[in-house]
Amino acid sequence: MGNDYIQCKGLYTINGTVVYKMAQINQKWDKVLELFFEYPNKSFSVREISKKARIPSSSVHRYLQILKKENLITAENKAIITLYFKFKKTFYIIDKIYNIGLLDFINRELNPSLVIVFGSVRKGEYEKESDIDIFIESSIDKKLNLEDYERKIGHKIQIFVEKDIKKIQPNLFKNVINGIKIEGYLDISLK
Structure with missing residues (x-):
């Protein structure tokens, strides 16, 4: 592993969920990239x-x-905010969600049928002060201590838990279903 980083290689699967893998294996590279993602202006x-x-x-x-x-980035070392930049930024943070063990923790504690990341993270528009919005469909109603994960990821984590995604408020519903599913199955059929 003499390389400083590995180019993006496509898709991989975690528990049957396909996720774009930004295969950055070097923590130094991650620290540099994170500065531009957290402070894009x-x-x-x-x-x-x-x-x-x-x-x-x-x-x-x-x-x-x-x-x-x-x-x-530009010659002045400032982020160039393009769709490509936002795409990489979104999946960088989703990769961190997997790597810090947050999804495993949610699975252990809430046994969800669905987990969706939405809001500014989904749009690739989050900054250092932004929180990470996660919707969880679960029949278990339990308060989670997320302090360790918030410290590891560098953001507050806002969790929305509901037994049935169809029962959330219409404005929130639109945001959630436009998010990125990182676990489970989304059934929004109108039966």
Whole structure:
């Protein structure tokens, strides 16, 4: 594993759910990428990134060249907000949800039939202060302690639990069904 990162390779499956896998295996690369995702309207100097990410300037410079080549950042080291950028940003955070064990925790505690990420995360528009909105369809009504996961992911996590997705308020329903299903089956047939 001498490479600093691996290009995106397509789809993989977790518990029968297909998810786009951003196969970034290097924590240094993740720290640099995360700065642009969390602060998309800010320009960064190499020195500033090096200090915030706690990695050598030479590595930062190499990572910035890759991001520029992929048209994710400008010459001034500022994010280029395109659909491609938002797409990568969305699946970066979903990948983190899997990697920190949040979905496993939700499955253990609530045994859900459906889990959907929605809101600013789904749109690729979240920033550092944004929360992560997750809808869970479950017959178990239990308050979850999410502090460890919030610390690991760097965002507050807002959970909406309902026994039947069809029983949530119409405005929330629209947001939820336009979200990204990360677990389970969505049945919205009108029987």
